[in-house]
Amino acid sequence: MKEPHTPVLLKEVLHYFEGTLKTFFEGTVGAGGHASHILHQHPEIDLYMACDQDPHALEIAHKTLQPYEKKIRWFQGNFANLDRFAKEAHAEKVDGFLFDLGVSSMQLDQQERGFSFQKEAKLDMRMDVQQETSAHTIVNSWSLDQLIDLFKNGEEPFYRKAAKSIIDARRTGSIDTTTQLAKILERAIPKIGKIHPATLVFQALRMAVNRELEVIELALKKAMDLLSPTGKIGVISFHSLEDRIVKNIFRNASEPEKDFKGQTVKKALFERLTKKAVLPSKEEMRANPRSRSARFRVLAKLGF
Ligand SMILES: C[S@@+](CC[C@H](N)C(=O)[O-])C[C@H]1O[C@@H](n2cnc3c(N)ncnc32)[C@H](O)[C@@H]1O
Structure with missing residues (x-):
């Protein structure tokens, strides 16, 4: 079946989310492209929170994700409200967050x-x-x-x-x-x-x-608070301004807090799994030109 939206950097997303996942939050479920592969690769997931602000995208995702319906909680709204959504789903901690930012090819195609x-x-x-x-x-x-x-x-x-x-x-x-x-x-x-x-x-x-830049920082801070030890946050951005925000937040989160003498007063709670952004392969760019500007970054919470 042709997917309504080709998920970008799919192999890389699946690679970085390897390991056990019980609870997952996807802020930009779109047509359910990444979601269907994550749910397939992780049968251990018992709660998949699927959020999108576009009701039309959610209708499509409902169809794509039909086989996993029992595990999914749907949220129509802005992912900046992810703390409220997690609370509604009784998720105290979340093992993985994915944000695939921006507009989908489906939205661009809808005249x-x-x-x-x-x-x-x-x-x-x-x-x-x-x-x-x-x-x-x-x-x-x-x-x-x-x-x-x-x-x-x-x-x-x-x-x-x-x-x-x-x-x-x-x-x-x-x-x-x-x-x-x-x-x-x-x-x-x-x-x-x-x-x-x-x-x-x-x-x-x-x-x-769509206040796209404003909500990234808000959402990432909330996601960091909710992340379980060893949990991961993955962000795919398509614009240098988005990527800069993500890069700075992830870098700051992974640096220890220092006093004025430069002595560490608090160890960092997070680690960057991608010091440089991951880019699509040449084959992916050829097969899906929309992927050309994609940048993927991943932050992990340390396990102590
Ligand atoms: C690139 S598409 C996601 C595609 C999806 N990963 C897939 O594989 O089908 C981006 C989606 O994110 C949604 N979106 C963008 N910003 C959002 C926000 N702040 N809150 C909720 N949804 C958002 C858009 O409506 C769009 O459906």
């Missing part, structure tokens, strides 16, 4: 969700369709300075031009659709290489709509 500048749709980009703020809200109501900051943080080299072109276009009416916005950006931003001029602006909008 009406407005994630893609190549497909005509209302500007939306909400993963959680119950939330109020959409890309339409940001594009039509944020100030010039807010848009400049957003696109600058999103590493768009022509951030000022991009922001200004939106403000100028708003003078003649609202910007309602993906292709309308793509055309405005095409006129304002020079094309560099093969990448479409709207790519980074669309990505920055999506990350802001």
